Amino acid sequence: MNNQYARREVFCRNTCHELKRFWEREIGKQTCYRESEEHRLGRSALRRLREEWKQRLETKLRLRNNPDDTEKRANVA
Structure with a gap:
């Protein structure tokens, strides 16, 4: 080279x-x-908002999947 x-x-x-x-x-x-x-x-605030929406969605899904449980809770309370 x-x-x-x-x-x-x-x-x-x-x-x-x-x-x-x-x-x-x-x-x-x-x-x-x-x-x-x-x-x-x-x-x-995005993280906080995402957490709030996540909790709301989980609550709605629980209500949709177990409607009988919510009625029992409402009658007991």
Whole structure:
């Protein structure tokens, strides 16, 4: 193979430090983004609304599947 096609990467202390600093910044950005996204989702009412609708659906399904149980409960109470 010709020397003109061989490429050697030479890293000195400054280059390694710059690469490390670059990746630390990138990781910091991703961490900040992830934390802000988690905070945004935590404030969102969507999770609470989904849970309420899930409970309503389960109640309706129980009523549909066991209509006799609800009549007995109504008569006892």
